[in-house]
Amino acid sequence: MRASQTLWNPAACADVLGGMPTQAQAVAAPANEPARVTQSFEVSADALFGFDSAKLSDTGAAALESRIMTALNKAEHVEALRVIGYTDRLGSASYNQAxxxxxALAVKSYLVSRGVPGEAIQAQGVGAADPVVNCPGAKSAKVVECLKPNRRVRIEVVAR
Structure with a gap:
């Protein structure tokens, strides 16, 4: 399959390509060289979505297009992508996880709409895990602003 100028090797083509490993095997199982993250992009969730929202904004789509799709189109070989969504600590753990x-799924859907095969993208949410900043206090405008760096989406390019 081909997404712009980036060549993909999805699981659906394994039989045609002579038993090449599936995406899951390619990421997890070391062959000659272990799979590794070759590029990582972090985009502010506030730039992609409204506060407390998972609907991709027009500005968010433009940010993904300019940063992520441009990088993918320049890449020689991409094995898979990991899209990881984060939230701040405000709200319950179960709400933040969801x-x-x-x-993460909204970003994956956008990438699929731009030609990246869905089976090459692993999307996961980790809630408020791995905060970039710690801002004490109860919810207030000041704390919401302070926690902004924690609301983000990380996109990792996995290659061999």
Whole structure:
């Protein structure tokens, strides 16, 4: 399959390509060289979505197009992508987990709409895990602004 100028080797083509490993095997199982993250992009969730939302904004789509799709089109070989959604600590753990998953899936849907095969993308949400900043206090405008760096989506390019 071909997404712009980036060549993909999805699981659906394994038989045609002579038993090449599936995407899941390619990421997990070392062949000659272990799979590794070759590029990583972080995009502010506030740039992609409204606060407390998982609906991709026009500005968010433009940010993905300019940063991610441009990088993918220049890449020689991409094995897979990992899209990881994060939230801030405000809200319950279960709500934040669900929101981070919806945000990761929204980014995955956008990438699929731009020609990246869905089977090459792993989307996951991790809620408020791995905060970039710690801002004490109860929810207030000041704390919401302070926690902004924690609301993000990371896109990792996995290659051999």
């Amino acid at each position: 929101l981070s998953e919806r945000r």
